[in-house]
Amino acid sequence: MILADHGRAHGALRKGPGEGFPGRMNNIATQPSIIKEVRSLDYTVDLNKEQFERIESILAEELMELGVQCVLLIDLAGNIIVNLDDGKVEHDIYSLAALAAGNFGAVSAMAKIVGEEDFSLLFHKGEKESIHFTKVVDELLLVTIFGKEVSLGFLRLKVTEATNKMREML
Amino acid sequence: MTENGKQISSELQDRLDDFFAAPDDGEAQRSTAAGSNTKKSTVDDMRAGGGSDRRNAEKSAAEKPAASADSPLLNLHATILSLDWEITDTTLNRLIEEIDRLKVVYQNDKLPFMFLQLLGSIGKYISVKKVKAHPDSIKMLHSVYAGFEKVLRPDVSNHEKKKILSNEVRQFKSLKQRIRRTKPAPDAAVPQADTTSPAVPSEPLISVPSSAVTPPSGQGVGPVDMDAMLTEIRKMIRSEFNAFKTELRAMLGSE
Amino acid sequence: MALINPKKKEVQVKLVYYGPGRGGKTTNLEYIFNKFRKRITGNLTTIKTYGDRTLFFDFMPMDIGVIKGYRIKMQFYTVPGQVKYAATRRLVLRGVDGIVFVADSMVLRQKMNILSLKDLRDNLASFDKNIFHVPLVFQYNKRDLVDEGIPLLPENVLEKDLNRQLKAPSFAASALKGDNVVETMKKAISLTVASIEKRLDAKG
Numbered sequence: 001m002i003l004a005d006h007g008r009a010h011g012a013l014r015k016g017p018g019e020g021f022p023g024r025m026n027n028i029a030t031q032p033s034i035i036k037e038v039r040s041l042d043y044t045v046d047l048n049k050e051q052f053e054r055i056e057s058i059l060a061e062e063l064m065e066l067g068v069q070c071v072l073l074i075d076l077a078g079n080i081i082v083n084l085d086d087g088k089v090e091h092d093i094y095s096l097a098a099l100a101a102g103n104f105g106a107v108s109a110m111a112k113i114v115g116e117e118d119f120s121l122l123f124h125k126g127e128k129e130s131i132h133f134t135k136v137v138d139e140l141l142l143v144t145i146f147g148k149e150v151s152l153g154f155l156r157l158k159v160t161e162a163t164n165k166m167r168e169m170l
Numbered sequence: 171m172t173e174n175g176k177q178i179s180s181e182l183q184d185r186l187d188d189f190f191a192a193p194d195d196g197e198a199q200r201s202t203a204a205g206s207n208t209k210k211s212t213v214d215d216m217r218a219g220g221g222s223d224r225r226n227a228e229k230s231a232a233e234k235p236a237a238s239a240d241s242p243l244l245n246l247h248a249t250i251l252s253l254d255w256e257i258t259d260t261t262l263n264r265l266i267e268e269i270d271r272l273k274v275v276y277q278n279d280k281l282p283f284m285f286l287q288l289l290g291s292i293g294k295y296i297s298v299k300k301v302k303a304h305p306d307s308i309k310m311l312h313s314v315y316a317g318f319e320k321v322l323r324p325d326v327s328n329h330e331k332k333k334i335l336s337n338e339v340r341q342f343k344s345l346k347q348r349i350r351r352t353k354p355a356p357d358a359a360v361p362q363a364d365t366t367s368p369a370v371p372s373e374p375l376i377s378v379p380s381s382a383v384t385p386p387s388g389q390g391v392g393p394v395d396m397d398a399m400l401t402e403i404r405k406m407i408r409s410e411f412n413a414f415k416t417e418l419r420a421m422l423g424s425e
Numbered sequence: 426m427a428l429i430n431p432k433k434k435e436v437q438v439k440l441v442y443y444g445p446g447r448g449g450k451t452t453n454l455e456y457i458f459n460k461f462r463k464r465i466t467g468n469l470t471t472i473k474t475y476g477d478r479t480l481f482f483d484f485m486p487m488d489i490g491v492i493k494g495y496r497i498k499m500q501f502y503t504v505p506g507q508v509k510y511a512a513t514r515r516l517v518l519r520g521v522d523g524i525v526f527v528a529d530s531m532v533l534r535q536k537m538n539i540l541s542l543k544d545l546r547d548n549l550a551s552f553d554k555n556i557f558h559v560p561l562v563f564q565y566n567k568r569d570l571v572d573e574g575i576p577l578l579p580e581n582v583l584e585k586d587l588n589r590q591l592k593a594p595s596f597a598a599s600a601l602k603g604d605n606v607v608e609t610m611k612k613a614i615s616l617t618v619a620s621i622e623k624r625l626d627a628k629g
Binding site: 178182189 | 460462490492493610611618619625
């Protein structure tokens with residue numbers, strides 16, 4: 001098997017959205033400053049301490065105050081950036097993050113197949129606990145776990161508020 | 171490789187050697203089928219999960235009193251359910267319009283009318299405050315609606331209906347207090363036109379008609395004099411409680 | 426790409442086990458999970474079909490302790506190997522830091538190994554990653570089948586097929602028996618963590 005012509009092979013590949021896969025970021029100039037280009041356009045999330053703290057504070061104020069059980073800010077690779085919980089749960093958040101990223105990625109891919117850029121609501125309703133997903137910026141996902149006492153409609157308003165605040169600072 | 175790099179490699183190598191040094195005793199032969207900490211989902215499990223979700227959905231649907239296709243509450247119910255999913259200006263406006271329409275229908279029926287007034291107040295509050303609304307206001311909306319549906323049932327006694335209303339009014343009062351507690355010191359003299367201003371007058375609940383029994387003219391959602399609203403709500407609640415007390419005394423006296 | 430949290434002094438590193446269907450990727454993780462259960466604080470999450478084939482991915486987190494002041498949290502994934510799960514494999518490769526390519530030593534799987542490696546190369550390229558620049562370790566699995574008289578590809582043939590240009594470290598292994606499973610993983614972790622060492626230094 002010949003790999004040496006990787007330059008040619010690389011050039012021959014279809015890039016970007018439209019393949020039915022989650023689109024990668026093509027326009028670097030419009031990406032938030034925290035998403036840095038490292039080596040060969042390998043995107044990563046690069047935050048300093050203050051940014052971490054600010055994000056935690058936004059999520060605590062907008063979502064934890066509402067009474068949600070757990071909030072995860074993750075990247076699409078499944079890494080956890082920020083994690084807050086109400087102190088009463090002991091979920092396996094690493095597995096949750098991996099599955100959430102995979103789930104979101106799979107659903108995004110399905111959206112492209114049916115001709116949508118993305119679905120505006122990704123939400124799983126449980127008997128006692130439910131999970132809501134939202135994209136913050138291209139590479140970041142906000143996952144909220146909440147109980148019956150929190151209304152989804154109100155949560156969505158709060159999530160939008162938190163997302164807007166995070167976008168402003170990122 | 172740099173000097174630093176060599177350091178990391180060697181530190182890492184030592185760490186990995188320690189980590190993988192000796193396997194846990196008796197673990198080697200354990201198969202994954204028996205592995206108690208392996209989380210496995212199979213397609214079977216997913217189907218079973220889906221089935222149980224359906225059963226739960228059916229169960230919760232059965233528990234909720236559902237407005238039937240002929241019910242005058244169908245639109246109101248649908249609107250409140252859609253608020254469960256998404257709170258938008260459109261759904262909130264639809265809620266207010268539907269409440270106003272039903273107020274005309276029940277204008278001569280005091281109890282349902284009271285419920286509609288409560289729903290209207292809460293609806294307008296959420297409409298004005300939106301993301302800043304107290305989270306319990308949404309729960310209150312559902313609770314009042316559930317009470318409203320119940321009082322329209324013919325199999326519920328008058329006494330029971332008044333109890334339900336009384337309970338909802340009590341919860342409503344409690345919510346008002348909670349809202350007041352979470353706000354900074356009110357500027358009572360200022361009518362609240364800017365809903366994003368942090369200085370909220372004594373009561374953000376809005377748009378209660380001046381008389382408890384007279385059906386209002388159609389009211390859209392807009393900035394109103396909060397103080398006047400608060401006074402009206404208090405009057406309404408006080409008069410209703412007094413009416414309950416009188417009726418209750420009369421009932422007890424006749425037994 | 427590895428996520429560095431300067432506040433918590435943690436690094437999350439993603440390592441993916443790739444390869445053709447039924448090659449032994451999940452078996453590798455299961456072996457490690459069972460062998461070192463007490464040291465692995467997380468769970469092994471597997472999402473499989475009826476026939477025990479990986480449907481979505483397997484996931485196993487592993488905290489290997491503090492290196493240069495940073496706690497290294499490894500996240501191991503396997504991809505579903507069957508051809509029809511191409512889209513899922515690409516999803517799982519997102520943000521990958523290092524790869525273990527688990528090749529099937531059986532003669533009749535020779536073509537599948539090559540196709541799978543090509544698939545890996547193409548998927549990495551779609552994320553603008555060059556397979557030559559990603560930390561990679563080869564595992565030539567199922568060497569134990571020689572005892573059952575099943576024809577296996579000689580290691581030099583596997584090297585020629587898969588590793589001629591990449592020249593990555595390789596191990597002959599048996600995931601079922603555990604031969605060289607730990608060694609494969611250790612090498613993969615070493616290469617991967619070494620590759621992010623510059624970023625760790627920069628964070629301080």
